[in-house]
Amino acid sequence: MRYRLEVNGTLRDLDVPRGTTLLEALRDDLGLVAARYGCGRGQCGACFVLADGRAVTSCLMSVEQAAAHRIVTVEGLASGGELAAIQSAFVEEDAMQCGYCTSGMLISAAALLAEQPSPTDDEIRDALAPNLCRCGVQLRAIRAVKRAAEQL
Amino acid sequence: MIAQPNESPRLEERIRLEPDGRVTVFSGKVEFGQGIRTAFAKIVAAGLGITVDRVTVVLGDTAQVPYDRGTFGSRSIAQDGEILRRAAALARRLIAEGRPLEGPIPEDVPVGPPAPDAGPRRVEAPEIVTGRARFVADARLPGMLRGAIARPPVRGARPAAVDDRAARAMAGVVAVVRDGDLIGVVAKRQAQAVAAAQALEIEWTVPPAADLDTVSIPINEDAATLAALAGAATRVAATYAMPYISNAPIGPSAAVADVRTDEATVYAGTQRPFGLRDELAAVLGLPVDAVRVIPLMPSGTYGRNSLGDVAVEAARLSKACGRPILLQWSREEEFAHGPARPACALDIEAGTDADGRFVAWRYDEHTNAHGYGGTLDPRQAAFTSGRNAVPPYVVPHLAVTLHIEPSPLRTASFRSLAAAENVFAIESVVDEIAAARGEDPLELRLRNTRDPRLRAVLEAVAERSEWRERPRGDGRGLGLACTLYAHGTYIAQVAEVTVAPNGRVRLGRFWCAIDPGRVIDPNGVRNQCEGAIVQSASWTLLEELKQRDGRVATTGWDTYPIATFRDVPSEIDIELMGAPGEPPTGVGEPPGVPVAAAIANAVFAACGARVRELPITADRVRAARR
Ligand code: FES
Ligand code: FES
Numbered sequence: 001m002r003y004r005l006e007v008n009g010t011l012r013d014l015d016v017p018r019g020t021t022l023l024e025a026l027r028d029d030l031g032l033v034a035a036r037y038g039c040g041r042g043q044c045g046a047c048f049v050l051a052d053g054r055a056v057t058s059c060l061m062s063v064e065q066a067a068a069h070r071i072v073t074v075e076g077l078a079s080g081g082e083l084a085a086i087q088s089a090f091v092e093e094d095a096m097q098c099g100y101c102t103s104g105m106l107i108s109a110a111a112l113l114a115e116q117p118s119p120t121d122d123e124i125r126d127a128l129a130p131n132l133c134r135c136g137v138q139l140r141a142i143r144a145v146k147r148a149a150e151q152l
Numbered sequence: 153m154i155a156q157p158n159e160s161p162r163l164e165e166r167i168r169l170e171p172d173g174r175v176t177v178f179s180g181k182v183e184f185g186q187g188i189r190t191a192f193a194k195i196v197a198a199g200l201g202i203t204v205d206r207v208t209v210v211l212g213d214t215a216q217v218p219y220d221r222g223t224f225g226s227r228s229i230a231q232d233g234e235i236l237r238r239a240a241a242l243a244r245r246l247i248a249e250g251r252p253l254e255g256p257i258p259e260d261v262p263v264g265p266p267a268p269d270a271g272p273r274r275v276e277a278p279e280i281v282t283g284r285a286r287f288v289a290d291a292r293l294p295g296m297l298r299g300a301i302a303r304p305p306v307r308g309a310r311p312a313a314v315d316d317r318a319a320r321a322m323a324g325v326v327a328v329v330r331d332g333d334l335i336g337v338v339a340k341r342q343a344q345a346v347a348a349a350q351a352l353e354i355e356w357t358v359p360p361a362a363d364l365d366t367v368s369i370p371i372n373e374d375a376a377t378l379a380a381l382a383g384a385a386t387r388v389a390a391t392y393a394m395p396y397i398s399n400a401p402i403g404p405s406a407a408v409a410d411v412r413t414d415e416a417t418v419y420a421g422t423q424r425p426f427g428l429r430d431e432l433a434a435v436l437g438l439p440v441d442a443v444r445v446i447p448l449m450p451s452g453t454y455g456r457n458s459l460g461d462v463a464v465e466a467a468r469l470s471k472a473c474g475r476p477i478l479l480q481w482s483r484e485e486e487f488a489h490g491p492a493r494p495a496c497a498l499d500i501e502a503g504t505d506a507d508g509r510f511v512a513w514r515y516d517e518h519t520n521a522h523g524y525g526g527t528l529d530p531r532q533a534a535f536t537s538g539r540n541a542v543p544p545y546v547v548p549h550l551a552v553t554l555h556i557e558p559s560p561l562r563t564a565s566f567r568s569l570a571a572a573e574n575v576f577a578i579e580s581v582v583d584e585i586a587a588a589r590g591e592d593p594l595e596l597r598l599r600n601t602r603d604p605r606l607r608a609v610l611e612a613v614a615e616r617s618e619w620r621e622r623p624r625g626d627g628r629g630l631g632l633a634c635t636l637y638a639h640g641t642y643i644a645q646v647a648e649v650t651v652a653p654n655g656r657v658r659l660g661r662f663w664c665a666i667d668p669g670r671v672i673d674p675n676g677v678r679n680q681c682e683g684a685i686v687q688s689a690s691w692t693l694l695e696e697l698k699q700r701d702g703r704v705a706t707t708g709w710d711t712y713p714i715a716t717f718r719d720v721p722s723e724i725d726i727e728l729m730g731a732p733g734e735p736p737t738g739v740g741e742p743p744g745v746p747v748a749a750a751i752a753n754a755v756f757a758a759c760g761a762r763v764r765e766l767p768i769t770a771d772r773v774r775a776a777r778r
Pocket of ligand 2: 096097098099100101102132133134135136137185402451452
């Protein structure tokens, strides 16, 4: 099946089997691997992307559904060679170990900050709760979101 | 197993000056989120007097780096960090003298002061936050296909009959592979491979459970122990238990294999690139020199990547179909077929005299093999399944026995091996004795500790947490635990919890004093401490791999909850106490070790419930409170 998606501000044409998930299409057809497979069931947040500004599980969204939204992945967060505030804040706070969950956290944080530019600790915890991290960088990620909020 | 440093390291194997003035550094260690790439870059940059951005670190590529036994036991900085420190000092001298960078690296090269904590926090960070980083599952080779494996219902089951007609007819399927007991599908797309593997109709024969014996290994013998216990003024006997848990990496295991007739290249998230190379060579029937293992970042794993399972499977599929294969396990496979951390039952009895000095201590540790590679070697058992079974206190009569029991599940090493279970039992029973004597558990520990470094971390954490002053009770409690981890890292921790009327435990603040010898990268050490504490708190409060006779019922995060942003401590306070003159002793594993006891002791302080079995669920707290 042919589909046309808007990803990171660019229209991309795809020919994939019906029912292909957005996650698989991003990673295997469009070469955008920042969204990662973690569970395929909407339970871990590793695959999060922005759909019209909201954080969604790309493992549960079909390409067909995605065609109705503007999709942004972590590859599209920086603009003009400049890291977004949330990206630099994660670097500054060293808010990662293995980094496998980082893309998903960045997406949740970006969606939160767009809604609520100066979130409280609890709002940050709630917004990032869908993002599982086994390495245990949660406290650093909270600090990073706050740092980014201060810079906005 | 204690890996030995490379016998006689040579400079040309470790540091290369590139024509453009950059420096390439080689180590057989691998990075999986613990920050060693950054630490090594900083060590060499400081030694050479150059900036970190001029240093490239090559880790684990078997075609490029010197042999290494593996990355485990928090030994990377102690082993390769020290070699690189000397290598950089030697290289600097040779460069100044205009001589080539080659020759043995002597033990006694004069080295400069330790690297300052400057430069980037993590050299990979910019790539990770922009999505440029490449994990194993992101490797893409020309002509690459996807694999999926048909899993038996239980370990050891063998395929009796396979009907692959439906699977073969499915879209995208290129091959159904049958190689001994391995049955897999190769397809053009990931979803196609997974769907076809599910469509295979396989009759499995489940062999009767092997009747294996328990192996008992004395770790410390003292025939007078029981008599001495009988005469103790205060004596506590208790049994503690922990369930099987999963490494539960956020990204399930993955590997990419490109196997040709006379050579093979495998991209893997292994902790043992050379061990994996040898294993692959044997399985593929190739000479070891024809196999190249290139480590790529896996999702963080915490021991299970000492096994080569996914890489070997990918290689077998690739060999069978003659194409490069990416094999990515599903979440369910990772829970059901990844190696688990052993379960244990810990039977302990300890006694003090009337002055609160230990007189005797008996400990019977019943667990499974915690081995690297999953096998049991009795000579290594004391270091793996028996790790930290001996208490760090002065005990005149000590009898410690390790009992390794057969496991229906595949088990393997998991961060700190058996230390986390042993220290849970040891530090819980110490707390119980203090309670039985009606005294402060800090004073009991200090009275029975001669080691000045252990005393120092205990005093430090007590001061930071205001242990002696902070009010308790009314559902709020503080718990203390400490250890001297295997290789010499000292830790003491205080957990603060609140226990709700329904028994639910919430973490408040958490304090940790750690003495890991010389600290090379303080921020990296803090990050490792925080991560280990969060992960271990998750084991303690939430985790249990559900299984019956080896059939794992856990399939996803819904049935295996781990700590989320809502569950982690409100704050983690870390005091780094390493003396610059002491050799570095490792930080990846030790900070997770005392956590379970610190939390269990805090729960007791908060509400009087002594929970001796993990996870500490609300049900268990309510039952113990009655
Ligand atoms: S992979 Fe989509 S939520 Fe886990
Ligand atoms: S940094 Fe490894 S899972 Fe979050």
